[in-house]
Amino acid sequence: MSDAPAIEFAGVSRWYGDTVAVADVSFAVGPGVTGLLGHNGAGKSTTLKLCAGFTSPSAGAVRIFGVEPRRNPAVYERVGVVPDQSPPWPFLTAQEVVELCARLHRVADPAAAADRALETVGLDDVAGRKVGGFSHGMRQRVKLAQALAHDPDLLLLDEPLNGLDPAQRREIIAVLHRLGDEGRTVIVSSHVLHEVERMAPQVLVLVSGHLVAEGQTSAIRQLISERPRTVRVAAGGDGRALAGALVDGGVVDAVRFDDGTMEFETGDVERFSRALPALARTTDTLVRRVEPVGDDLESVYAYLHERARGAGR
Amino acid sequence: MIVWPVYRLTLRALLLQRRTILLGLLAAAPVLMALVYAVAAKAGAHHFRFYSHLVQELFVPTIAAVVALVIGVSAIGDEREDGTIYYLVATPQSRLGLIATKIAAAWTATLVLLVPSLVISALLALEGEVDPSSILWPAAGVALATLAYCGVAAWLSLRTRRPIVIGVLYVLLWEGSIATFAASASKLSIAAYGRALVAERLPEAAAPVVGPAPAVVILAAVAAITCWLGARALARVEL
Known part of the structure; x- marks a missing residue:
């Protein structure tokens, strides 16, 4: 016992x-x-x-x-x-x-x-x-x-x-x-x-x-922080030059244009946040607003659930 | 078998409830009726007949049954409701001991309400004709019937979310209606066995379903079996 x-x-x-x-x-x-x-x-x-x-x-x-x-x-x-x-x-x-x-x-x-x-x-x-x-x-x-x-x-x-x-x-x-x-x-x-x-x-x-x-709480935190994120950007003009630069630079995996805003999917949000201002300057794009999409805890749990299902749990 | 700290806790909880005051009023109803009888009875009235009817047709089958069922259900049901049962179950105490203790505490609280009412009713209704056996046999009937009712109530409170509804339906529909005109149905009536003990001293009421000794055995068996079933349920049902 x-x-x-x-x-x-x-x-x-x-x-x-x-x-x-x-x-x-x-x-x-x-x-x-x-x-x-x-x-x-x-x-x-x-x-x-x-x-x-x-x-x-x-x-x-x-x-x-x-x-x-x-x-x-x-x-x-x-x-x-x-x-x-x-x-x-x-x-x-x-x-x-x-x-x-x-x-x-x-x-x-x-x-x-x-x-x-x-x-x-x-x-x-x-x-x-x-x-x-x-x-x-x-x-x-x-x-x-x-x-x-x-x-x-x-x-x-x-x-x-x-x-x-x-x-x-x-x-x-x-x-x-x-x-x-x-x-x-x-x-x-x-x-x-x-x-x-x-x-x-x-x-x-x-x-x-x-x-x-x-497992280790720190490893779960790392997993969560490294999960793919979606970031919505509102830019002056149509922002296509900025989107193109981000895609060409491998900073984002996908981009979606939606009613004057762009939604970027990225696997490395830190790299994205560093690259965005620099590329906005070089492409002469005015960035009005940047906000994460689906960054609440529910989304985190949904991601972990999807990941576990993908791993055949 | 009895877990005394749980017994004291449960008894205290039961006697502190506002519901107990209402049950006390219900338990006092026979006293009121005996008082009215004592005031209004004419000379030569048959006191024993009135007292016998009072005990056999009101006290045992309705007052004692309802008081015991409600208190028996409260002893466990209230703790399931407010979650305090978790603190008792998450201990190494045996499940049989916990349920036996709950039934014992509910039975004690029930007798605290009923016995004074029975004694005062007897004193009022029988006037100068009171002798110890005219109180002791009815008290024995009430005590053993309420022990069985408390056992049934404790078991029901673990098996169903509506134990009082089911218990009251049993008392009113089965015991109060079906068992009164179907002799075989009264074999499944706790009140009938309680009345069988009362009838040992107050024989003028309806013929008892069995003699006093089998009635004692059957009522004790009902209490023991429902206690065992309750302990089994405590180890199996969702708390």
């Missing part, structure tokens, strides 16, 4: 009627912090629910430390879960919530464990206040504290930075880094790329339920 990966997905699919939430996903995650990245509805929460044993796969197998969590509740002694959108019991104090969860995880001294966990998330000074009166950010930290109280080997966090201010985010990210450095396995979901970059050196990218990329 101890040699098994903390989390292992083998051909896992989860569907609800006609809707496929997770499609034939396989991965294994070991110690360190791993980000689960994807837009809303990509299947991140379902994936985390499968990891946590809150739902069963329609096909395939999910194992935590080598066992199926739904059949082996004892494995939860090693697992901490921070669910999304589920604040703890509002009529309990923060101390009571964390102590209760520690007790249910069979911690020897639940009160001391709760004290430590609340101090870790910076809530020790309000431990005696009821959770119902807390801000969203404070409730997030109570959720994290209850997941940390029993010192788990595996931590599953669904959008843990939601509702936190920048200082609180920094503190929580530091806690996650420390846990990862200690050799624990931390899975953290987010739909914000730069947030995942700050939290996790490893990343799994989900798009429409498919695992479209996995």
Whole structure:
């Protein structure tokens, strides 16, 4: 059991009627912090629910430390879960919530464990206040504290930075880094790329339920930055001289003229941004406006999805 | 088997609900009826007959059934609704222990509302004729029937998104209508077995479906089986 990966997905699919939430996903995650990245509805929460044993796969197998969590509740002694959108019991104090969860995880001294966990998330000074009166950010930290109280080997966090201010985010990210450095396995979901970059050196990218990329976060970032881009340019005159120069120089792969503007497709946007002013000068073209097209996160995910399909995933 | 921190948490949650006040008012309805009877009863009125009708035709099959079902559903359904069930399920506690604890807490909350109502109703309706058995046998019937209802409610709250609708339909349509004129249908009525215990002391109501010993066994079996089914569902259904 101890040699098994903390989390292992083998051909896992989860569907609800006609809707496929997770499609034939396989991965294994070991110690360190791993980000689960994807837009809303990509299947991140379902994936985390499968990891946590809150739902069963329609096909395939999910194992935590080598066992199926739904059949082996004892494995939860090693697992901490921070669910999304589920604040703890509002009529309990923060101390009571964390102590209760520690007790249910069979911690020897639940009160001391709760004290430590609340101090870790910076809530020790309000431990005696009821959770119902807390801000969203404070409730997030109570959720994290209850997941940390029993010192788990595996931590599953669904959008843990939601509702936190920048200082609180920094503190929580530091806690996650420390846990990862200690050799624990931390899975953290987010739909914000730069947030995942700050939290996790490893990343799994989900798009429409498919695992479209996995590996070092920096490599995924590089992949994303190197993807083909479309740039729209509004120029004085018809701009054909400028377009011709860009094509002749191999700066762009294609150009499309559309109602007084040009859309260039390029595989190297940095080179394009350097070449454009120089070629505008040499072709005596007045450039009025330059703007990226489809540079939002959805487009990035769509690109990764297309790329994964092209690779036969 | 009982996870005491979860028992205390659930009992506290159930008794703090606004819904519990409404259920308390429903549970107090027999007290009001007994009070009206006590005030309006003429000399020579048959107090036992009134009390028997009150317990067998109102208290057990309607008041106790609805209160137990609603509280039993709340014990798990509310936590599924607001997501707090995740904090209980993501622990190494056995699923059977968690469900048994939920049923025990719901049963306790149900009895907190019903037992005072039953005792006060007896004292008012029977005036000077009260003896311990005229309270203990009805209390035993109510207690075991509500335990079975709480078990059914806990199981339903994991198997369906509309447990109260299904539970109330069972109480009103099956137990309240079909089982009253079809003798074989009453074999599948929790209330009928509860009434069988009540009938041990208040025999003037309808003939019991079974004797008291089989009624105890059947109601305990219903609670145990639904508890096991609930634990099975907790390990299988989407939370």
